[in-house]
Amino acid sequence: MKHIVLLALNNQSGSALITPLEILSQVAESQDLKLTVATLSGGPVVSRSGLEIAADQPLAEVGAADAIMITSCLDYQSDPEQQTAALCWLREQHRQGTLVGALGTGIVFMALSGLLENRTATADWQGVSRLREAFPDVDFDPRHTLIECDGLVSCAGGYAGDVLSLYMVEQMFDKDTAERCAAELMLDTERLWQNRHPGLLEYRLHRDNRIHAVQSWLDKHFAEKINLEALARRNSMSQRNFVRRFKEACGEMPLGYVQRLRIEEAKRLLEQSDLSVEAICDRVGYLTESHFRQLFKRYVKMTPARYRGQMSGQARSGRG
Template sequence: MAAFGLHEVLGDTQRNDSALSRPIHPVLLASQQGPFRASTGLNVTPERGLEEECADVVIVCDIHLNRDETPEGRWPEEIAWVQRHLNSGALICSTCSGSVLLAEAGLLDGAEAASHWSMADLFRDRYPDVRFRPERILCDSGRGGQLITTGGASAWQDLALYLIARFCGAEEAARVARLFLLGDRGYGQLPFASMARPRQHSDAVISKIQGWLVDNYATPNPVSAMIERSGLPARSFKRRFSAVTGYTPLEYVQALRVEEAKQMLETEDTAIEDISITVGYEDPTFFRRLFKRRVGVTPAQYRQRNRVGGVLI
């Protein structure tokens, strides 16, 4: 859990013999009194309750949400506590899906925000005023640097180094990075992301087209083929498809093709040019550009980092 990792890494600033202007004293807080079992199964014992603490920095750690759950009406005590600290000048941060709480509080409206890439659908549907940045690891989300959101589950490491550099200096951040072997994720989250799950819907025509695409995504002129099979006028089909899936027809096809390419890069030695043709792109140059735009790295870089049986970074 991010909370434990942050507690250990940030707390190490107190153990450095070098003179520090402002070492960090982390405290684990929760609204629930006494030990409780987290969604991961680990037992958590908060050091203090929310009502007892006034903090200079607040970090909202990752939140567990099932696909059928909504954030509506959840965390009222935590949201009020965070808002009070924001108004009093505290630095408010989140790790991974913790940004959902900040979005639910309305703190991210009109601002860019990072979160785990799997939260893209939730932000799109429930928080349309937030400019969601799924590729970002760490994002200055406004209020003059008073709101910081971070991406995937391990992005707490980047947040820890950011906070140490901000409050203790770059030299201390470098020392902690070396001590804990905290590495660089300069490529962001996109290399780790998969196609966002399309929305659940009851449109039988679109469902039929989605089923057909599973085996026919590489067909030439796929959008035209989809429209023809649907029996709908082109504009009506595109409008209905986007409304129920959250993707335009072309974006949906590209996402399917890129996911198949990623699987081939991870498990096969097939040349990238041949993978391009297999997934439906006769022009390897176009395929490479599309792949990098959607994944954040080139096909060759993705293969190097994710090859099954090879060295994983």
């Protein structure tokens, strides 16, 4: 029987625990899997929204585990003595070969344990500068959704709970089990298992956290009609100040960045799906196929059909 432990802390995001719990519970219905929700004291924890989450047992009483998921780290200093014991426990589990994963702010807790020293981990774009200052011996690389380094798995981004949970399932069982679970829960595996827009990393190499937040929102909503005034108001800025600040941070105007997001997604779909150009045009947010083709050729320097053929040829060459 496989044993996965979910470490829950006070004042954490409720969804950071509930999402993995839902996914792993689904797997436990058909696989030999034991789930344990552990807290530092063994008592319930309260999420930042006020949701009380019950624990199965205190961390000190948890036996051997095959995998551990640290689901958050917003209130890790509430009990320094228990925190120290938890970090020691984490180090010992990893020494014994347990796969240790952390999502979102849980990466901070993993870093506090010292396990990430001289290793690489991912992080959220908005917090990576602070993490680099706090943990200079860790190589934080926010360009990737998930990074595994020596049995330590870090996962960041809006779908971190889904991504890390399915990764754990794949490691504990196999990819078929993970894909079956994703299908049963209607999760978008293409979205979860790809670094969606690797061609746009250069536009993330700045330190304006508010603009990173805007970009993270656009990464999910680029196919919708974007209203600059509403977007600026949503982020407590005037439209003029928002556009200026976005351009200074990214070197690109907001709508230009949206176009690049759409084209990058179109490239991904041309590479990885059999969707028609018309269907891809609609999926990425363009009203007319002619406009999409015009923009695609401007950014990619070739037509969608030629791009698909070129990528298909490279894939066949790689397999051969």
